[in-house]
Amino acid sequence: MREHEPVTSLAPPNHALHLTQRLRVHALRALLVVLAVALPGVRSTEAQGLGYAIAGPAGLSGFFGSSASAVHAAGGGEALVNGRGGVGGEFGVFANSSSALLVFSVNGVLHVSPSTTSRGLSPFVTGGYTHMGSGEGSFGAWNVGGGIDLWTKDRVGLRVEFRDHVRPDFRGAVQYWTIRAGVLFR
Numbered sequence: 113m114r115e116h117e118p119v120t121s122l123a124p125p126n127h128a129l130h131l132t133q134r135l136r137v138h139a140l141r142a143l144l145v146v147l148a149v150a151l152p153g154v155r156s157t158e159a160q161g162l163g164y165a166i167a168g169p170a171g172l173s174g175f176f177g178s179s180a181s182a183v184h185a186a187g188g189g190e191a192l193v194n195g196r197g198g199v200g201g202e203f204g205v206f207a208n209s210s211s212a213l214l215v216f217s218v219n220g221v222l223h224v225s226p227s228t229t230s231r232g233l234s235p236f237v238t239g240g241y242t243h244m245g246s247g248e249g250s251f252g253a254w255n256v257g258g259g260i261d262l263w264t265k266d267r268v269g270l271r272v273e274f275r276d277h278v279r280p281d282f283r284g285a286v287q288y289w290t291i292r293a294g295v296l297f298r
Contacts, residue, residue, distance in 0.1 A: 162261075163189040164271050166294030170206060174279075174286030182208040184275075184290035186215065195226035200238065206277075206288055213288075215277070217242040217255055234261040242277045244288070253279040253288070261296055269296040 165187045171180035186204025200221045206213045219240030226234065239256040259273025270293065277288040 160192045160195050160298065161189060162192070162296060162298040163187070164202075164294055164296045166271055166273070166292040168290055168292035168294075170288065170290035172286060172288045175281065175284035176286075179208065182206060182290075184215070184288075184292060186292075188217075190221050192221070192223065195223060195234075197222045200240075206244065206290070211246060211248075213244045213246050215242060215244050217277075219255065223261070232263050234263070235259070236261065236273075238275075244277065244279070251279055253277045263296075267298050270294075271296040 167183065167185035169180070170182040170184040171178065172182065173179075184204060184206045186202045188200060188202025188204075190198055190200035192198035198221055200217075200219045202215075202217050202219075204215045206215050217240060219238045221236055221238040224235040224237070235258070237256075237258045240254070242253045242255045244251055244253060255275060255277040257273055257275035259271060261269055261271050263269040272293045273291075275290050275292065279286045279288070
């Protein structure tokens, strides 16, 4: 792709796919170890679940150029211990006018202040493994993000966050970023 050509495809070239195979295996192993160690000792009174539906403007940048004309929409959930730390997962789509990627992420999450009914604001940080794919191919990436959950009612709230999915590539990393907002429920 020449420098002045617009970015139209979100999928990576096929030769970049093998670089993420080891990342995928290590991330899945780490998640299994965390689950095996953390979950057996959690009592049901300490566990809390929450779900969300979220969307917002998105873009990508990397060795080939950049574009801010995409959208990322997803739904997901988190299993938290004492409203603070835990695991989460989400499934969504990252799309622009010419292509779309299906996105699946598995993350660790930490709420800086507990996500409980007594607190209205709960800032959080998150990070983990992402798998993105389309009919043109698929690839693994890592992601990092943060935001705020604002509980407006006992079981319903608002989530605002920034998330960056980073795909390693031998020519330079490619970033799929998004600023999202949506509904939160427990």
